[in-house]
Amino acid sequence: MYSIGQKIKNLRLQKGLTQEELGERTDLSKGYISQLEREISSPSIETLFHLLEVLGISPKDFFDEDTLNQKVVYGEEDVTTYADEEQGYHVTWLIPESNEKEMEPVLLTLAPGGAFKTYEPSGAETFVYVLAGNVTLTLGRQSFVAKQGETLYYKASEIHQLRNESTQETKVLVTATDSYL
Known part of the structure; x- marks a missing residue:
């Protein structure tokens, strides 16, 4: 108290x-x-x-x-998922109503050759930790590749997209500020 x-x-x-x-x-x-x-x-x-x-x-x-008494621990019953088989991704929102909060953490799984949505420039800052596989970030005209255990951290000031250009499944933890996802 x-x-x-x-x-x-x-x-x-x-x-x-x-x-x-x-x-x-x-x-x-x-x-x-x-x-x-x-x-x-x-x-x-x-x-x-x-x-x-x-x-x-x-x-x-x-x-x-x-x-x-804010909720601090979230479990499987709290997650929301969406899969887009055509684009080759599966997204899991780890916190309910996270789009109303300052950060939005998600678990993103990309199939081989899969790509997540393309986003317009925003004021968001984005953190991507590669749990498995490799992920390619296209940020404007540049591309960056991160492998398992590596991190991407960037301001989303240009058109951007996450892709899996490898032949194995990729899993990344993505946390973005603002309304990125």
Whole structure:
């Protein structure tokens, strides 16, 4: 169970705010924010509600312990799969609703000669770890090949696609920010 001060600090950090920035947005001093977070001071109800408004959370959600119980471990029952036999790929979304989150981890299996979708340029950053086989990344006019145990990491700033140009099945773990997949 978190204290009010710890909850305020966690929310502030989730929003990427410094104590000084939160203080400026709430007309409170950096020192007072620090005292609240360290449980040296307690806010009035009015001050607490103003802090919560600035931090983007309702008082109900702030005090509801269930909102703090995020799911951390995901199993087979949580995955979603899709196969495109014609293009030669099978994709498994490892986290439900991952397209609503900041990262989208998937397990991608490419048949020999298989290719995943071609994506338009975006602001996404993409991490690809090769679990088995070889994968070819076409990024704009360049191609990069990674084999088992190697990693590709790139900004998706040009048209890009993952392909398996080998004669064996390829498995890769792909994690992308933004809305890559």
